[in-house]
Amino acid sequence: MFKKEIPPSNRSKVKSSVARGLRQRLLETYPGFEPYIEEILPKKASLEVVKLPERATLYTIDSTPLFFQPFDGPPIPHLKLVHKFPSAIPTLQIDRGAIRFVLSGATLMAPGLTSPGGRLPDAEHAIEAGQVVGIKAEGKEEVCLVGVLKAGTEDIKSKGKGVVMDEGHYLGDGLWNIHLD
Amino acid sequence: MTDVAESGPLEPQARHVVYCGVCTLPPEFCEFGGTAKKCEEWLKENQSDLWNRLYSEEALSANLSTLKVSVQERVAKDAAKKEAKAAQNEARDAERKAASKIQIKRVERNKRKYVTVVIGLEVHGLENKKVAKELGKKFATGSSVTKSPSGTEEITVQGDVSEDVKEWLLDVYGSKVPEANIELIEDKKKKKAEA
Numbered sequence: 001m002f003k004k005e006i007p008p009s010n011r012s013k014v015k016s017s018v019a020r021g022l023r024q025r026l027l028e029t030y031p032g033f034e035p036y037i038e039e040i041l042p043k044k045a046s047l048e049v050v051k052l053p054e055r056a057t058l059y060t061i062d063s064t065p066l067f068f069q070p071f072d073g074p075p076i077p078h079l080k081l082v083h084k085f086p087s088a089i090p091t092l093q094i095d096r097g098a099i100r101f102v103l104s105g106a107t108l109m110a111p112g113l114t115s116p117g118g119r120l121p122d123a124e125h126a127i128e129a130g131q132v133v134g135i136k137a138e139g140k141e142e143v144c145l146v147g148v149l150k151a152g153t154e155d156i157k158s159k160g161k162g163v164v165m166d167e168g169h170y171l172g173d174g175l176w177n178i179h180l181d
Numbered sequence: 182m183t184d185v186a187e188s189g190p191l192e193p194q195a196r197h198v199v200y201c202g203v204c205t206l207p208p209e210f211c212e213f214g215g216t217a218k219k220c221e222e223w224l225k226e227n228q229s230d231l232w233n234r235l236y237s238e239e240a241l242s243a244n245l246s247t248l249k250v251s252v253q254e255r256v257a258k259d260a261a262k263k264e265a266k267a268a269q270n271e272a273r274d275a276e277r278k279a280a281s282k283i284q285i286k287r288v289e290r291n292k293r294k295y296v297t298v299v300i301g302l303e304v305h306g307l308e309n310k311k312v313a314k315e316l317g318k319k320f321a322t323g324s325s326v327t328k329s330p331s332g333t334e335e336i337t338v339q340g341d342v343s344e345d346v347k348e349w350l351l352d353v354y355g356s357k358v359p360e361a362n363i364e365l366i367e368d369k370k371k372k373k374a375e376a
Contacts, residue, residue, distance in 0.1 A: 084195040103213045142207045
């Protein structure tokens with residue numbers, strides 16, 4: 001989604017009512033962030049919004065990116081935020097062989113998750129399509145990709161191929177390298 | 182990586198993650214960034230305990246054992262290619278920087294009135310829009326980014342301030358802009374008041 005560098009663009013302050021709405025929406029989508037919400041979105045801090053290409057928007061506080069929101073989807077936490085609160089969103093794991101493809105912006109395919117190095121949650125913790133997940137990598141501690149799942153985890157297990165996530169935000173993409181000063 | 186830093190007075194629950202100073206990724210992903218060698222050096226200098234953990238013999242061999250040999254070779258080849266490309270890019274960039282001149286032009290607008298046009302700052306890693314704003318503040322004149330007929334962006338400052346712009350550039354952005362690359366040009370060579 002953000003393969004290209006993002007040109008510096010205008011940003012504007014967010015109305016406090018909109019900020020409240022966003023906060024509400026965040027807590028609905030990510031119950032995992034609830035304990036930290038005061039730290040992420042303090043009531044006092046002035047939230048700013050930056051326009052990104054493809055009609056996406058990015059929410060920032062003090063030039064630190066927090067969430068970006070595609071035109072038609074839920075807000076997705078920026079990777080730096082995921083790194084700060086790794087337990088807040090569910091994660092899957094890909095094998096080592098897939099890392100280099102992910103970090104160059106390829107769509108995530110099922111074999112990277114179903115192979116021995118990958119990890120998918122059990123049936124009772126299954127994640128539905130449309131949810132936002134972080135993708136960890138075999139042998140690494142940090143999340144390297146966040147995005148919306150295209151297929152449920154049970155589907156992935158049974159099919160074993162096909163697209164799992166496209167248009168994610170990965171380490172080293174335009175959004176990661178964005179300059180906000 | 183797991184060292185927890187106090188990041189705020191309230192609820193210091195955020196983890197503090199170290200990012201590589203060269204490629205900005207978390208250090209464990211440096212090998213995929215294309216500048217692995219430099220990253221390793223940086224990490225060794227700045228975060229030695231982390232370096233010990235990531236680049237020790239065992240860690241490296243553990244990494245390799247999880248992949249098949251043929252895949253390993255391919256990965257290594259890929260990484261080498263990427264690295265070469267990055268190095269090449271950097272070299273080209275440096276060359277371009279050395280070759281490209283920043284032109285400060287004095288353009289006659291209306292007999293005795295002039296505007297100063299600055300071209301070529303973006304090659305040296307400066308942002309036209311920001312510099313324009315700063316220039317406007319500095320000289321208390323209008324200053325804007327305009328598109329030149331050839332499609333490139335240039336800064337137009339009202340008034341004849343070419344000498345001052347040069348001085349100011351060297352003063353403020355001296356580290357980014359070599360003096361030899363700044364050219365003063367007078368568009369209309371009617372009188373040579375300066376020099």
